[in-house]
Amino acid sequence: MEQHAIPVGDVHVERCLPGRPHAGRVLAAIQAHADDIPLYCAGTVAKLIDEGYTAYLIQTTNDEKCGPTHSSGDTILRNEREVEELGRALGFSDVFFLGYRNHLMDEASPIELRLRFIFLFRALKVDTVFTFNPWGHGEENPDHWMTAQAVEAACWMAGMNKDYPEHRAGGITPHGVRDKYYWVVRPGQPYNRVVDISPYIEKRIDALRVNTTQGPAGSGGSRLRARLAQQGLRLPALGDDDETADREYIRLFCSTAARQLGQEYGLDYAEPFLYVPPGGSVYGFAGSDEIERYIAGHAVPIR
Numbered sequence: 513m514e515q516h517a518i519p520v521g522d523v524h525v526e527r528c529l530p531g532r533p534h535a536g537r538v539l540a541a542i543q544a545h546a547d548d549i550p551l552y553c554a555g556t557v558a559k560l561i562d563e564g565y566t567a568y569l570i571q572t573t574n575d576e577k578c579g580p581t582h583s584s585g586d587t588i589l590r591n592e593r594e595v596e597e598l599g600r601a602l603g604f605s606d607v608f609f610l611g612y613r614n615h616l617m618d619e620a621s622p623i624e625l626r627l628r629f630i631f632l633f634r635a636l637k638v639d640t641v642f643t644f645n646p647w648g649h650g651e652e653n654p655d656h657w658m659t660a661q662a663v664e665a666a667c668w669m670a671g672m673n674k675d676y677p678e679h680r681a682g683g684i685t686p687h688g689v690r691d692k693y694y695w696v697v698r699p700g701q702p703y704n705r706v707v708d709i710s711p712y713i714e715k716r717i718d719a720l721r722v723n724t725t726q727g728p729a730g731s732g733g734s735r736l737r738a739r740l741a742q743q744g745l746r747l748p749a750l751g752d753d754d755e756t757a758d759r760e761y762i763r764l765f766c767s768t769a770a771r772q773l774g775q776e777y778g779l780d781y782a783e784p785f786l787y788v789p790p791g792g793s794v795y796g797f798a799g800s801d802e803i804e805r806y807i808a809g810h811a812v813p814i815r
């Protein structure tokens with residue numbers, strides 16, 4: 513995994529939990545493009561939904577640049593339908609499309625983008641977010657960094673009562689995001705958390721399978737099967753039908769990093785994240801618990 517991601521500090525392995533310990537909690541997975549969630553966090557999102565989280569999918573761009581035909585309109589529609597299908601495949605409760613132009617997000621107003629996230633985090637009462645690392649080394653796609661930086665700022669600003677107080681008129685009150693999972697995209701980006709997705713590898717394959725318009729993954733198996741058939745060849749590992757071919761192609765060729773990372777930590781499959789726990793500044797004030805402990809240990813009668 514060293515070619516993809518850099519472990520930092522004590523890497524925590526997040527294991528699968530019995531029951532629904534996260535019931536009542538809400539997560540939002542925020543992607544710029546139809547293939548981001550399938551590639552970077554599908555297994556973990558499936559795990560957390562299974563463990564009780566309610567989940568929402570937010571997509572920032574219209575994906576107009578990535579598709580097999582010359583038509584931008586056709587490309588947008590294909591991707592939009594596939595993201596809806598991705599939402600159903602992983603168990604998201606709703607999907608929100610923000611509709612910014614693909615590859616051009618750096619022309620968007622960062623303030624408007626941030627405000628839209630603040631509105632959604634408050635309205636949906638989001639506790640946990642998944643997105644790109646806003647300061648990730650090597651990130652070359654403006655859609656990724658624009659999305660991530662707006663999300664990061666919106667997470668804490670959504671909890672402030674003087675930011676956009678007019679939301680109260682619609683019954684929407686301040687609600688800050690508690691913790692963040694920044695997924696790993698580029699070589700050299702850091703991770704401090706490895707999530708065991710072994711029981712959810714089929715869900716990850718489901719997520720990649722629906723993404724046929726812009727990834728090589730979705731229908732790669734059936735296309736390879738057809739190409740080999742023209743040469744009078746077949747790969748036994750791809751099975752005897754297109755559906756099996758697509759799934760097994762993803763398992764063989766689009767799961768290598770998840771498999772390698774898993775093996776490093778004694779798991780079958782894993783996804784890496786830079787996890788940002790609740791808390792503000794490192795050099796902030798002591799919490800009320802610490803103050804009360806100090807009082808209990810040091811307070812003396814006035815007389």
Ligand SMILES: [Zn+2]
Nearest residue numbers: 544545548656
């Ligand atoms: Zn992307």
